Amino acid sequence: MNYQPKNPAPTFESVWATLQENDRQLKENDRQMREQFAENERQWQEFRESMKAMQKELGGIGHSNGAVAESYFVNSFTKTMQFAGQKYDSMDHPCKRKVKSLNLQGEYDLVLYNCTSVVIIEIKYSAEKKHVGWLLKDAAVFKKLFPQYANFDLYLGLAALHFEEDTEKEAINQGVAVIKQVGDNMVIYDEHLKVF
Numbered sequence: 547m548n549y550q551p552k553n554p555a556p557t558f559e560s561v562w563a564t565l566q567e568n569d570r571q572l573k574e575n576d577r578q579m580r581e582q583f584a585e586n587e588r589q590w591q592e593f594r595e596s597m598k599a600m601q602k603e604l605g606g607i608g609h610s611n612g613a614v615a616e617s618y619f620v621n622s623f624t625k626t627m628q629f630a631g632q633k634y635d636s637m638d639h640p641c642k643r644k645v646k647s648l649n650l651q652g653e654y655d656l657v658l659y660n661c662t663s664v665v666i667i668e669i670k671y672s673a674e675k676k677h678v679g680w681l682l683k684d685a686a687v688f689k690k691l692f693p694q695y696a697n698f699d700l701y702l703g704l705a706a707l708h709f710e711e712d713t714e715k716e717a718i719n720q721g722v723a724v725i726k727q728v729g730d731n732m733v734i735y736d737e738h739l740k741v742f
Contacts, residue, residue, distance in 0.1 A: 614669040619705040619725065620656060622732035627658070629665045630723065630736045634658040642661060643691045652687045658706075663699040664688070667725065673706035678716045685742050700742040703734065 556564075610655045620639050627634045637658045644651035658665040666688060668681045681702055689696045704717045705725035714735075721740030726733050 551600055578604060615653065615690050615705070615707050616669045618707070618727060619667070619732065623656060623658065623667070626732070629658055629703065629734065632660060634660045634665065645691055648690060650687055652684055652691050653705060654684060654688070659695075663701060664692075664695050665701045665703060667672050667703040667705050670704070670706040672708040672710060673704055673713045673717075674710045675713050675716045677704060677706075678713065678720055678722060681722060701739060702742060703736075705732075 552589065563600075572721045583653050616639075623629075623637060627637070637656060638654075639656045641654040641657040642652070654666050655669040657669040658667070666685055667679070668677060668684070670677055682705060685700060685702055686698065702721070703723040706713075707727055709724070709726070717724050718735070721738055721742070723734050723736040725741050726735070
């Protein structure tokens, strides 16, 4: 019986051929990985661009919704010029002031005035609890920015077409009027209104 080894000893030519094949496969794998990386990068860039476009569109929708709410409430107050049973003589929309020497500035959506009181109304499309806090902080600065109203009663109102959960309750607990659209009418809930 003639014995032949199962795996004959490699020859220089077979080793060289194997090394060349491995080198060719490595180069092919490297090429494919670079192509895949470039494709992934292109897709990622497209995704980022589409996200930017969507954010811009959503921002535009949010701005439009805010403009709708502002228009509704400003027009409603322009017609009635009333708040908490009082008549008001004038209003500012928007109302901004900066006092550099005090390092203070404020911006108010709507301010109503008469000879004894001032009303600051924050207008939102959709009101959240944080907006109540913002309104309270803005009110604390108002009389410093407008010292001519330092001895006037100051009232606050939060107007919105939609109120997030517990926002109305928070406003009422803080003594802030809740102003809503009910059907075609503007309704002001001011039973727990307080003077600031």
